[in-house]
Amino acid sequence: xxxxxxxxxxxxxxxxxxxxxxxxxxxxxxxxxxxxxxxxxxxxxxxxxxxxxxxxxxxxxxxxxxxxxxxxxxxxxxxxxxxxxxxxxxxxxxxxxxxxxxxxxxxxxxxxxxxxxxxxxxxxxxxxxxxxxxxxxxxxxxxxxxxxxxxxxxxxxxxxxxxxxxxxxxxxxxxxxxxxxxxxxxxxxxxxxxxxxxxxxxxxxxxxxxxxxxxxxxxxxxxxxxxxxxxxxxxxxxxxxxxxxxxxxxxxxxxxxxxxxxxxxxxxxxxxxxxxxxxxxxxxxxxxxxxxxxxxxxxxxxxxxxxxxxxxxxxxxxxxxxxxxxxxxxxxxxxxxxxxxxxxxxxxxxxxxxxxxxxxxxxxxxxxxxxxxxxxxxxxxxxxxxxxxxxxxxxxxxxxxxxxxxxxxxxxxxxxxxxxxxxxxxxxxxxxxxxxxxxxxxxxxxxxxxxxxxxxxxxxxxxxxxxxxxxxxxxxxxxxxxxxxxxxxxxxxxxxxxxxxxxxxxxxxxxxxxxxxxxxxxxxxxxxxxxxxxxxxxxxxxxxxxxxxxxxxxxxxxxxxxxxxxxxxxxxxxxxxxxxxxxxxxxxxxxxxxxxxxxxxxxxxxxxxxxxxxxxxxxxxxxxxxxxxxxxxxxxxxxxxxxxxxxxxxxxxxxxxxxxxxxxxxxxxxxxxxxxxxxxxxxxxxxxxxxxxxxxxxxxxxxxxxxxxxxxxxxxxxxxxxxxxxxxxxxxxxxxxxxxx
Numbered sequence: 001x002x003x004x005x006x007x008x009x010x011x012x013x014x015x016x017x018x019x020x021x022x023x024x025x026x027x028x029x030x031x032x033x034x035x036x037x038x039x040x041x042x043x044x045x046x047x048x049x050x051x052x053x054x055x056x057x058x059x060x061x062x063x064x065x066x067x068x069x070x071x072x073x074x075x076x077x078x079x080x081x082x083x084x085x086x087x088x089x090x091x092x093x094x095x096x097x098x099x100x101x102x103x104x105x106x107x108x109x110x111x112x113x114x115x116x117x118x119x120x121x122x123x124x125x126x127x128x129x130x131x132x133x134x135x136x137x138x139x140x141x142x143x144x145x146x147x148x149x150x151x152x153x154x155x156x157x158x159x160x161x162x163x164x165x166x167x168x169x170x171x172x173x174x175x176x177x178x179x180x181x182x183x184x185x186x187x188x189x190x191x192x193x194x195x196x197x198x199x200x201x202x203x204x205x206x207x208x209x210x211x212x213x214x215x216x217x218x219x220x221x222x223x224x225x226x227x228x229x230x231x232x233x234x235x236x237x238x239x240x241x242x243x244x245x246x247x248x249x250x251x252x253x254x255x256x257x258x259x260x261x262x263x264x265x266x267x268x269x270x271x272x273x274x275x276x277x278x279x280x281x282x283x284x285x286x287x288x289x290x291x292x293x294x295x296x297x298x299x300x301x302x303x304x305x306x307x308x309x310x311x312x313x314x315x316x317x318x319x320x321x322x323x324x325x326x327x328x329x330x331x332x333x334x335x336x337x338x339x340x341x342x343x344x345x346x347x348x349x350x351x352x353x354x355x356x357x358x359x360x361x362x363x364x365x366x367x368x369x370x371x372x373x374x375x376x377x378x379x380x381x382x383x384x385x386x387x388x389x390x391x392x393x394x395x396x397x398x399x400x401x402x403x404x405x406x407x408x409x410x411x412x413x414x415x416x417x418x419x420x421x422x423x424x425x426x427x428x429x430x431x432x433x434x435x436x437x438x439x440x441x442x443x444x445x446x447x448x449x450x451x452x453x454x455x456x457x458x459x460x461x462x463x464x465x466x467x468x469x470x471x472x473x474x475x476x477x478x479x480x481x482x483x484x485x486x487x488x489x490x491x492x493x494x495x496x497x498x499x500x501x502x503x504x505x506x507x508x509x510x511x512x513x514x515x516x517x518x519x520x521x522x523x524x525x526x527x528x529x530x531x532x533x534x535x536x537x538x539x540x541x542x543x544x545x546x547x548x549x550x551x552x553x554x555x556x557x558x559x560x561x562x563x564x565x566x567x568x569x570x571x572x573x574x575x576x577x578x579x580x581x582x583x584x585x586x587x588x589x590x591x592x593x594x595x596x597x598x599x600x601x602x603x604x605x606x607x608x609x610x611x612x613x614x615x616x617x618x619x620x621x622x623x624x625x626x627x628x629x630x631x632x633x634x635x636x637x638x639x640x641x642x643x644x645x646x647x648x649x650x651x652x653x654x655x656x657x658x659x660x661x662x663x664x665x666x667x668x669x670x671x672x673x674x675x676x677x678x679x680x681x682x683x684x685x686x687x688x689x690x691x692x693x694x695x696x697x698x699x700x701x702x703x704x705x706x707x708x709x710x711x712x713x714x715x716x717x718x719x720x721x722x723x724x725x726x727x728x729x730x731x732x733x734x735x736x737x738x739x740x741x
Contacts, residue, residue, distance in 0.1 A: 001031050004053050006042045006060065007068040008035065012143050013155030013384045015346050016065065019147075023063045027056060038391035038731075041070070064146030085206040088136040092199030095132045099125055099192035122174040122189050129191040133167055137198045153346040155382045159201060161353075162378035162716065167194040169371055188368055190375075190716075197379055197720035204724025225296040226317055230261035233305065250308045254299045262295040262311045269304025273297050323409065323661075324402045333412055334684055335390040338691075349381040349699065356703045372716060376702035380719035384727040385694055389687035392734035397680035400740050405663040406673050413659035416643045417677030419624050423572060423670070424615060424637075426629040427583035427590070428469060430647050431597060431667075432559040436469055438477035439540055440556035445527050455552050457483045459512055459545050461505040465493045470543060471501065473557055474512075498584055498607030500543075511546040514586070516605065518544055518551065525551035536588035539596070561596060568667040569597050575674070578623070582606050582614060582637075611637035628670065629658075645670060679740055687730050694726050 011017055017037040024033040024042060029050030035042045046056065053069070060067040102119030104110040118124055133141075141164070143156030170189035173180055177187040229240045233251040246252065246262050254260055260273070272284035275297045284300045287293060293306050295315045312318065353374050360370035394411040401408050408414050425431050443452055460478030463471035464485060478485060490503040490510075499520075500513015511518065515532070518524070523546050532542045535556040543555040569579055580601045583590045590604035603614055611627075615637050618625050627634065627641035638644030638658045646658030647665060662669040702714045 001045045002048045003043070003045050005070045006044070006053070006057055007070055008040050008042050008060065008065050009068070010065045010143065010146070011035075011037060011040060012139065013037070013382060013387055015152075015154035015387075016143075016147075016156075017387060019150065019152055019154065020060060020063070020065050023060060023065075024056060027051060027059055030056065036391045036395075037387045038395055042067070064150060082206060082209050085202055085209065089199060089203050089206055092132050092136045092195060092202060095128050096192065096196045096199045098128055099195050103192040122170075122177075122187075125189060125191040126171060126174050129167065129170075129195050132195045132198060133163070136202060137163060137194075140198070140201075153350060155346070155384060157346060158349060158378045158382055159197070161350075162375040163194040163197050165371060165378075166190040166197075166375055166716070169368075170194070185367055190368075190372070193372075193375065193716045196717045197375075200717070200720040200724045201382075204721075204728055207725075207728045225259075227259040227261050227296070231255075244312070246308055246311050248308055248311055251305055252308055253303070253305050255303050256299055256301055258299050260293050260295055260297050260299060260306075262308045263315045264293055264306040264308045264310070266291050266293060266304050266306045269302055271302035271304050272300045274300055320402065320407060323407050324398055333415055334681065334688070335411075338386045338389060338688060341386060341692075345381075345386070345695075349377065352381075352699060352703065353377045360704065369713075373702065373704050373713060375716040376714045376719040377699060379716055380698045380702045380714070380723050381695060382723045382727075384723070385691035385730045386688070388727055388730045388734075389691045390684050392731050393680055393684040393687055393737065396734050396737040397676060397683070400737055401673070401676055404669070404672055404676070406669055406676070407661040407663065409659045409661075413643060414677050414680055416624070417626075417660070417674050418681050420577060420626050420643060420674065422578045422580065422618055422623040423626045423628060424580040424582060424618070424641070425599075426611075426627075426634050426637075427581055427585065427593065428559060429630045430628055431561060431565045431581065431593070433562055436473045436541070436557045436559040438473055438555050439558045440535060441477070441553060442528065442531055442556075443553040444525060444551055452553075453481070453483065455545060455547065456481055457485070458505050458508060458510045458547060459555070460485055461490050462493070462501055462503045462510045462512060465490060465503065466495055466501050468495075468501075469559075470541065470557055474543070474555060477555075497609075508547050509549065511549075512543060514584075514605070515542070515544050518546055521549075523549050523551060527551075528554050533588065536586055537592060539589055539592035541585050541589050561593070562665065562667060564667040566597055568670060569599065571671050573598065580614075580618070582611055609636065612640045615640045628667075645673070676737075676740055679737060683734060683737055687733055690733070691726070691730060694722075698722060 017035040021033055021035040029047045031045040033044040057067040105120055140156045140159040144160035147154050147157050170191050173187040173189050180187040230246045231253045232241055243261050266289050270288045273287050274284045296317045356377050357370050357374040360373050398408045456478050460475045463474045490505045493503040495501045499517035502511040535542055540556040540558050545553045579599050581594050581599045582603045587604040590602050594602045625641050626643040627637045628645045644658035646661045702719050704713055706712050
């Protein structure tokens with residue numbers, strides 16, 4: 001399945017978004033789709049062998065909602081829309097003021113000054129209102145017509161029915177006043193209601209758009225980090241080219257103070273680089289030949305040349321941007337209730353409006369009064385606030401997370417984080433610094449000093465073929481002992497996950513790993529057991545060395561705890577979470593490290609494939625489990641957990657492995673992620689509460705439920721203002737998350 005996004009225009013409410021979602025999901029070959037009303041984007045998963053994105057785009061456009069491909073550039077369509085809205089609001093506002101002045105004698109029995117009496121003439125009001133209906137109201141009427149053709153109804157339907165009824169009634173009263181008089185009805189006009197409602201809704205839409213623009217500020221900020229050009233060496237000459245023209249393999253020159261254009265590896269020169277935008281660390285990092293550099297980070301001191309390894313969508317920054325957009329376009333589980341309501345909302349409102357009209361007409365015999373109350377019901381009932389309640393909070397929350405160095409895969413991950421009651425930590429590279437070193441080395445009895453150097457050399461020759469941190473530590477130890485390692489001197493290398501490695505080095509079978517593994521293959525020697533236990537009690541990991549199927553020595557390796565490990569574990573326990581540690585180390589070493597951290601529940605000597613089983617067993621106990629690992633070796637466990645949290649550097653592997661990726665190695669980010677999750681879900685709930693209460697209370701009041709008790713009716717103009725500003729208030733409430741610290 002392939003995942004893509006489409007930009008959707010013409011959506012005026014959550015009902016439109018639901019309609020587009022239905023249209024897309026019914027297309028053969030489309031697996032799933034979610035339309036984000038706030039972003040005006042459709043996120044879909046489809047089989048490219050059955051249907052193309054272009055065909056999907058065509059079908060959606062034919063349904064009345066023009067769809068466009070998403071481009072990597074910053075979207076300027078909202079700016080254009082806001083300019084058009086501003087013009088319409090100004091024109092509608094001036095017209096509405098004139099109409100309100102003209103309506104003063106009818107509404108409040110206030111006589112107009114002699115020079116303004118012409119504003120109360122019906123034909124003058126008709127001339128002022130008609131351009132507002134045609135130009136300013138065009139989106140509502142065309143949208144309602146599209147919905148009618150699709151045999152559906154949406155916000156445009158409600159607005160078009162409400163304002164259209166007021167306008168048509170007024171036009172008939174203007175053109176045929178005698179007919180009204182003949183049936184005993186005074187020919188009143190309600191031009192001001194139609195014009196003011198349209199203007200107020202457009203003003204609300206303008207304010208809503210401007211507020212929504214702030215919810216995507218994180219994306220805009222990330223996009224602005226990348227430089228526009230790169231200085232590339234081609235055919236012996238230096239030339240500045242657009243960033244889009246850089247290809248893998250290009251040699252790129254970077255001077256002090258410049259941003260690094262793409263990802264690559266330094267091949268010449270040294271420097272210090274500010275990688276705060278990726279890692280959150282404010283201290284510049286020293287870089288030299290063979291070190292990796294990341295696009296959009298800042299070169300601080302020296303000049304250097306690097307070879308581009310990732311460009312375009314493959315760079316770390318591009319992947320971060322893609323992940324943030326993916327999260328902002330995803331649907332939170334809490335949205336389902338709103339979706340169910342929205343799917344039946346407009347038809348119910350139209351039914352309520354019809355009942356309101358009939359009841360008021362039968363009870364009062366007053367056509368004007370029945371019409372006014374019906375218009376109020378239609379106008380106040382727009383479900384925009386319901387549609388915006390969840391996605392706006394998700395957009396701001398995930399954007400804020402990105403600013404704090406937390407990459408969120410989807411809205412569901414953000415929601416689950418605040419429900420956690422158990423967190424499982426991998427040890428190496430997560431709770432520890434992930435940079436182990438050899439502290440001790442000892443040989444078996446009968447091995448003289450002259451053979452010790454050779455044993456270290458044999459171990460290092462084999463271990464240099466492994467990428468495991470412990471293997472790298474042994475290779476470094478050999479170099480520190482003055483052992484010069486040949487480039488290639490091992491054959492038949494074999495790595496056994498969770499056990500060890502073996503190979504033929506200098507004609508000898510060398511096996512390095514856990515004692516359990518060596519015992520499995522019947523290699524035993526008890527001479528070093530006491531020393532091994534002593535090292536394990538001191539929190540050292542013991543690695544056993546066998547040559548030609550005889551144990552020759554042991555390495556004692558130690559890894560320091562991260563500075564943030566102990567305070568983070570303490571804070572998590574204070575929040576009532578159960579903490580579990582997983583490690584491939586033996587029980588004694590694991591217990592020693594766990595005791596330093598204050599962790600009681602420890603699973604030791606765990607093989608990679610056993611981690612998934614342990615996570616599953618915790619879930620079967622009814623626990624909501626997060627797994628924290630390095631995002632690569634722990635991928636199966638991260639996938640099994642309710643929430644996978646990768647401690648990484650923003651690489652594609654870490655991003656793919658987890659639901660949350662913490663770019664910084666600081667474990668305090670876990671606390672921040674949980675707090676942000678709680679704040680976001682709380683914000684969503686308050687938005688949904690406000691949106692539901694607004695409609696639950698607003699519709700009956702508009703229908704006149706208070707009239708028998710108070711004699712008060714809701715003016716349709718006030719209903720329009722309330723509807724317009726309900727959406728603005730929801731977006732404004734979501735924007736409070738930007739102040740999260």
